[in-house]
Amino acid sequence: MTTTSAEEPPRIRDTWLADALSERYLAYALSTIMARSLPDVRDGLKPVHRRLLFAMRQLRLDPGSAYKKSARVVGDVMGKFHPHGDAAIYDAMVRLAQDFAVRYPLVDGQGNFGNVDGDNAAAMRYTEARLTEVARLLLDGIDEDAVDFRQTYDGEGEEPIVLPAAFPNLLANGAQGIAVGMATSIPPHNVDELCAALQHLIKHPNAADETLVDLVPGPDFPTGGTLVESRESVLEAYRTGRGSFRVRAxxxxxxxxxxxxxxxxxxxxxxxxxxxxxxxxxxxxxxxxxxxxxxxxxxxxxxxxxxxxxxxxxxxxxxxxxxxxxxxxLESRISLNLNVLDKDNVPRVMSLREALQAFLDHRHEVLVRRTRHRLDKIAHRLEVLGGYLIAYLNLDEIIRIIREEDEPKAVMMRTFELTDVQAEAILNMRLRALRRLEEIEIRKEYEELSAERDDLTALLDDEGRRWRTVSQQLGELRRAFGKNTEIGRRRTEVGSAPSPVIVPTEALVEREPITVICSEKGWIRALKGHIGPDQEVKYKEGDGERFRLHAETTDKILVFATDGRFYTIGGDKLPSGRGHGEPIRLMIDLANDEDLVAIRPLRPGEKLLVASTEGRGFVVPADDVVAQTRAGKQILVLDGGAKAKVCVPAAGDTVAVVGSNRNLLIFDLADLPEMSRGKGVILQKYKSGGRLADALVFRAEEGLSWVREADGRRRTETELAPWRGKRAGAGRNPPNGFPRPPRFT
CATH class of the missing domain: 3.30.1360.40 (Gyrase A; domain 2)
Incomplete structure (x- = not known):
């Protein structure tokens, strides 16, 4: 057993946790943005879609070929190009085949690929697929040095960085994606309209945004519908690259x-x-x-x-x-966020003009690269043909050299000044190619290729001609996918912003009678039906009834508080009467130190008398007090510690006011102004410390009524002359039996 004399020390580096986390998170974010979620502006594809199409091309799944199992495609993509799960790859492939999800499908699927109901596709082992004509256009020229390639993740093969894209796929099919800190949302468009805008942009590089929007009036969704967005909104969305489109069934x-x-x-x-x-x-x-x-x-x-x-x-x-x-x-809002990767792989939000121009620049670059590639092929072929022609002119000598010389290739190159390519081609020539007819064909091919070389060279030298060629290619695309074709016809009708249709509340809420109950502690609820005042209602312990009124579920309930604000609650939004209800403060933004003054249903056209404790008030139309937010609407302006005190219907011709000092004053309603907001005018004057206790509007001919303090019976007084006076007077003591504290109801 042998050991190394000096082992390599472990690579341990001290770093702050925050720095390590931020470094790794940044790497993850960049990977998500550039290699997963955002499409390339040139071909409109994300890496997984690009790899899918390229793998299917390698499998020879052209539009006219036979289908192959989807599992075979997914396996090739996962094994060669996309080191992610097969489910994610198959889901991406399925979407490219769904004609209700993609405006111009890139995959021609056979089998169950899902439906508009949201049902999933069958398993990949059951479905088959091949490329569509649109996908073929995206791949057209990929073998002609039209785009750059890079190594695959395992280094064993190559994959295209971008496709040649002879089809404006980004805007035609749209894209959806969520990255880290950014997202993209691009709706599909009609390719005939896009080509028209692209051709116009070639002729008029400084075309106005308005003109481009005339040519591309809005998205064209595969499921149709009606676009109901104003032209101004559409124009602003396309000008900035951000916005939304309202679509209706x-x-x-x-x-x-x-x-x-x-x-x-x-x-x-x-x-x-x-x-x-x-x-x-x-x-x-x-x-x-x-x-x-x-x-x-x-x-x-x-x-x-x-x-x-x-x-x-x-x-x-x-x-x-x-x-x-x-x-x-049935109405949906589709967002537009034209956030894409530009040709430098930098994510940014583009306008419609910038996205169209980026596609044109890509097509121009592809044209130049394919032209140069073709010139190289022609040059090589002309070189070979030139050698053939020399061979035909010196056929006997060529045969002698091949038969007699030890190194015929070197001798031929030296004798006839041939290149290595020409000499090799002559040596590989078949005997039957020595016929006279073959020589004529070679000369004809040489002349044709020479003419094509001159034409392509002239194309590279003339930028205007190159742009005309790009425009001609777009014209061919329009003929193939024009609005007169089944796939190219516009499916989404372009309308205008709908005229406002007044929908009565009854259209949104079923009309039912309710009784609104509000307790002393501010718990509100709605009981079904109109119940009488004698019907018992249960409350929490220590609580009791304060307000009870009849309304409908379609009514708006007005709440007037001591802060002088009106709040509005929909009758259908009130909690059910099965329990004790909910605190009204959960439904409106009422301060804790404020209280309720009145609760009543809105009656259109009705007028209300509102007044404060300092004796000021005015008449306000009920339609003007409806609040649109929880914060309410300030109607009665208060100062000096005053509070709102009264809110009663202004149904009559006479006003009765009583103060905390029990002085009663009666005057004409016409003396009060009608306002939408303010402090109002003085209704009754009080000595120091006096306050308004109550107010009422009634008809003089019917008399003034109140509930007697002694027996609880209602008394009506028709002789009102003793208490009549001018507004802002002091008044005088009320009739015998007037309640304490003073009130009319």
């Missing part, structure tokens, strides 16, 4: 017997699973959230056909669909 009204009708949905938004969409709609229908919809049926076969039955034939179809668009995935 395509539908039509189908008339039935006796004036009835139904709606048939024939196309759904991109990436929406049909089964999940129906499941969600059925769930909302069961929970009575779709009041206008009666039933939903799936009658789909090869095509999508969802039947929506209205609850009544009197329902407006536009209103029904608008309510469904708001609550279901």
């Amino acid at each position: 395509r539908w039509e009204v189908e008339p039935l017997k006796n004036g009835t009708w139904q709606i048939v949905v024939t196309e759904i938004p991109y990436q929406v699973q049909k089964s999940r969409l129906i499941e969600r709609m059925a769930e909302l229908l069961q929970n009575r959230k779709l009041a206008l919809l009666g039933d939903i049926r799936d009658e789909s076969a090869a095509d999508i056909r969802l039947v929506l039955e209205p609850k009544s034939r009197n329902v407006d179809p536009d209103v029904l669909m608008e309510s469904l668009f708001r609550q279901t995935d």
Whole structure:
């Protein structure tokens, strides 16, 4: 047993944990960004997709060839190019074959490759695949030095860094990916429109963004639908590379017997699973959230056909669909984040113009490289043909040298000034090639190749001609995938932003009567039906009733608090009356030191009298107090420690005000201003320490009513002259029996 005299010491390096973690995390992040999640702007592919197509080409799975098992393809990709799990590779391959996921499929699949319902594909051992014509275009010229290659992960082979891409795959098929700290989301587009924009950009390099958007008006999804985004939004999204597009399902009204009708949905938004969409709609229908919809049926076969039955034939179809668009995935928003790797492998967000120009620059570079490669091949062939022609001119001498000389190759090169290539070609020439006819063919080929060499040389020397050639290639692509072809026709209808359709609350919530109960400690709930004031309601121990009002689930409930703010709660959002409810402070942002003044349902067109403890107030339209957020809406402005005290309907012509000093004042409602916000005017004056106790609006001809303190009976006073006065007066003592503390209700 032998040992080395000096063993290599262990490689141990001291470093801070934070530095080690950041170094390794950065390496992981860069690997995720550059080798997994972001597509290349030139061919629009991620590494796994590029390796899939290249491996299938090596397996000779061209569009016209026979299919091969998907497991064979996945095995080759995993073994030669992509050292990851077979499930991830097969999932990527399946998506490239799904015509509802990819606008222009790159894999022609045979077998079960999944469906729009979200069902998974069959196992790879059961399915077969080959390349499509689009994939063939992406690979076209890969053997002609069109792109650079690099070693595979095990160093035993080579793989392309990027494909030649004679097809604008990035924008045509789109891409989705989530990296570390960044993501990409590119919707698919129509290739005919992209080619038109590319050709225009060749002719007009400084074309305006507006012109490009005229040529590419928006995405073209494989599942169709209708694009309902304003041109301004689309233009801004394409100009910045960030934005979103609103897509709606395509539908039509189908008339039935006796004036009835139904709606048939024939196309759904991109990436929406049909089964999940129906499941969600059925769930909302069961929970009575779709009041206008009666039933939903799936009658789909090869095509999508969802039947929506209205609850009544009197329902407006536009209103029904608008309510469904708001609550279901029949309307979807597709994001645009054109974050890609540029030719220098640097991730950045590009605009539509930059992405189109990057593709053009790549195609120009591919054209130059293929032309030079072809020139090299022509030069080699011309060299060989030149040797053949010399051989034909000196055929007898060539035969003599071959028969008699020991080293015929060197002698021929020296005698006829041949190159090594020419001498080797002559020595390998077959005897039957010595016919006269072969000499004529060689001369003809020599002349044709010489003409082609001159033409290609002229092409390399003329940049304008090169760009015209790229434009011609795009024209051929348009003819193959134009809008008059089945695969190239635009599937997504380009519409405009939909005109606002007013959807009544009843369209979103089933209308039912409720009784709103709020306890003294601020617990609120909604009991089903309208219950009377004599019906007993249970409360928590130590709590009791404070507010009880009748409303509907479609009503907006207005809450007025001592901070002078109005808060709004939807009637359908109130907790069920089965328990004790929930604290109202969980539903609105009410400060802990503030209290409730009034709770009432919103009645459109109604007016309210609001007043503070300092005796100031005004009339406000109820429609102006509706709040859109939990923070409420400030209506009554308070200062000096005052609090909001009164909120009553301004239904009448006379105002009655009573202070904490029990002085009663009555004046005309017309003396109060109508405002949307403010401190208001003085209703009643008080001596030092006096406060407003209550206020009421009533009709003078009906008299002023209140509940007597002695027996609890309601008393109505019609002779009001003793208490009438001008607004801001002091008032006088109320009639006998007026309650203490003073109040009207």
